[in-house]
Amino acid sequence: MKSLSFLLISFFFLTGCARRGSVNEMHVAERMRAYGCVSCHTIPRISGAEATVGPPLDRLGSRTYIAGVLPNSPENLSRWIQHPQSIHPGTAMPEMGVTKSDADEIAKFLGSLK
Numbered sequence: 207m208k209s210l211s212f213l214l215i216s217f218f219f220l221t222g223c224a225r226r227g228s229v230n231e232m233h234v235a236e237r238m239r240a241y242g243c244v245s246c247h248t249i250p251r252i253s254g255a256e257a258t259v260g261p262p263l264d265r266l267g268s269r270t271y272i273a274g275v276l277p278n279s280p281e282n283l284s285r286w287i288q289h290p291q292s293i294h295p296g297t298a299m300p301e302m303g304v305t306k307s308d309a310d311e312i313a314k315f316l317g318s319l320k
Contacts, residue, residue, distance in 0.1 A: 234315040241302045243312070250319055260299065267317040273297060283313035 235252045238244055248262040249255035269278050275294050276282045287309040290299040304312070 229311060229315045229318060231315065234311055237308050237312060241304050241308070243302075246299075249316075263316055263319065265319055267320040273299070278317075280310075280313050280317055283316060284309040287312055 231251060238249065238252055238255065243249065244252060244255035244257060246257050246260035247255060248257060248264070250264045266272075266278075266283075272278050272283055272286050273290070273294055276286060284306070286293055286299075288304050288306065289301060290297050291301050
């Protein structure tokens with residue numbers, strides 16, 4: 207009976223069922239590549255994201271501010287990812303056409319980097 211329980215728990219963990227609400231890093235990596243994030247930023251756990259045009263995004267979840275102007279929260283980070291120019295006109299970060307759902311997922315991933 208113990209081995210059956212172990213197998214079921216292992217199955218749910220490995221398939222992601224036990225991690226409801228977690229970020230699918232493979233999907234986030236694909237979206238970050240598609241939007242060009244990796245062209246400017248070094249991003250931990252995203253292969254190929256080693257650029258130095260923009261700031262590195264390591265430990266973003268531990269930072270107090272986003273771009274030095276917005277209090278760091280998932281909602282604000284998502285807004286920044288979608289519309290940086292409306293928040294800080296003239297910033298080097300361009301508008302990339304990121305959808306709300308993609309921005310929310312990317313923000314959740316970046317917020318987990320502590």
